[in-house]
Amino acid sequence: MAAEGGAAPAPQSSSNPPSADPAWAHGTVVDMARRKVQCKYCNRVLSGSVWRLKQHLAGIKGEVAPCSRVSAEVRIQFCQYIKEKETSKANISRRRQEIREELSAPPRRSVDLSRERQTIDLDDDEEEQFRRASQVSRRSFAKRTISDVLVIT
Numbered sequence: 844m845a846a847e848g849g850a851a852p853a854p855q856s857s858s859n860p861p862s863a864d865p866a867w868a869h870g871t872v873v874d875m876a877r878r879k880v881q882c883k884y885c886n887r888v889l890s891g892s893v894w895r896l897k898q899h900l901a902g903i904k905g906e907v908a909p910c911s912r913v914s915a916e917v918r919i920q921f922c923q924y925i926k927e928k929e930t931s932k933a934n935i936s937r938r939r940q941e942i943r944e945e946l947s948a949p950p951r952r953s954v955d956l957s958r959e960r961q962t963i964d965l966d967d968d969e970e971e972q973f974r975r976a977s978q979v980s981r982r983s984f985a986k987r988t989i990s991d992v993l994v995i996t
């Protein structure tokens with residue numbers, strides 16, 4: 844009857860983590876509106892939400908200062924996590940490019956549609972089309988005979 848069901852292992856969620864991100868096990872939300880997260884190990888407050896916290900934990904230099912108190916285990920964990928994220932990002936961009944190429948390359952769908960429309964139009968005024976066709980065939984027949992004659996001579 845109590846809140847503890849034991850189904851979902853929630854180790855230390857005093858401040859509700861906004862997502863099921865592994866980094867929330869190592870930091871707490873200070874100000875969600877301003878995307879401020881506090882590192883559990885060195886108590887440094889990072890702005891830029893959970894991604895900054897991951898960079899901080901992984902010790903990736905550049906955007907954020909690396910954590911000085913995090914264990915090597917956790918640091919490696921987040922190093923790998925960020926690497927995986929980056930490769931998956933690259934995969935996504937490659938996929939997007941493929942999809943773009945797919946979309947731009949075969950305009951078959953539109954061609955098929957226009958063909959369908961044309962056939963529908965043909966069905967609509969079939970008689971007229973037939974009349975025109977017969978006229979054209981007569982003309983082309985005449986042309987053909989002339990050209991045939993020209994070719995022969």
Ligand SMILES: [Zn+2]
Pocket residue numbers: 882883884885886887899909910911912913
């Ligand atoms: Zn830290």
